[in-house]
Amino acid sequence: MKVELTLNGRPAGLDVRSDEMLLAALRREGLNSVRETCAIGVCGACTVLVDGEPVSGCLTLAATVAGREVTTVEGLGESDPVLRAFNEAHAFQCGWCTPGFVLTAKAMRPGDDVREALGGNLCRCGCYVKIEEAVRQCVS
Ligand code: FES
Ligand code: FES
Numbered sequence: 489m490k491v492e493l494t495l496n497g498r499p500a501g502l503d504v505r506s507d508e509m510l511l512a513a514l515r516r517e518g519l520n521s522v523r524e525t526c527a528i529g530v531c532g533a534c535t536v537l538v539d540g541e542p543v544s545g546c547l548t549l550a551a552t553v554a555g556r557e558v559t560t561v562e563g564l565g566e567s568d569p570v571l572r573a574f575n576e577a578h579a580f581q582c583g584w585c586t587p588g589f590v591l592t593a594k595a596m597r598p599g600d601d602v603r604e605a606l607g608g609n610l611c612r613c614g615c616y617v618k619i620e621e622a623v624r625q626c627v628s
Contacts, residue, residue: 502517538558580615585609
């Protein structure tokens with residue numbers, strides 16, 4: 489089936505199976521910042537924004553994003569304030585989990601509890617202190 493949506497700010501059409509997850513569909517489009525790790529909604533590595541809210545790509549049927557706005561890290565500009573904050577805080581080691589954290593941070597509002605908001609994102613490198621530092625800069 490064809491799913492028409494807005495993908496990273498542009499109209500797009502994804503050819504998907506009815507049982508296919510958004511994670512697989514986006515990666516097939518070359519959006520490899522969307523990472524498959526646990527594939528059961530636990531780690532946050534596959535986080536994307538749907539209409540500005542973070543969702544797990546591994547748990548979201550691709551067909552359900554028809555008519556909606558999907559954002560991955562590839563859709564952020566180089567001057568994006570969250571990306572800049574992560575760079576300035578050196579908030580990564582291997583970088584595997586970074587796109588998911590960045591997109592979760594994009595959806596945060598001033599005053600949100602940083603630890604609580606990032607609770608669904610796991611970092612195996614253990615960069616939490618730097619990541620929290622970067623995100624605090626963005627929501628303070
Ligand atoms: S790969 Fe989707 S939450 Fe882990
Ligand atoms: S930076 Fe390596 S898993 Fe998070």
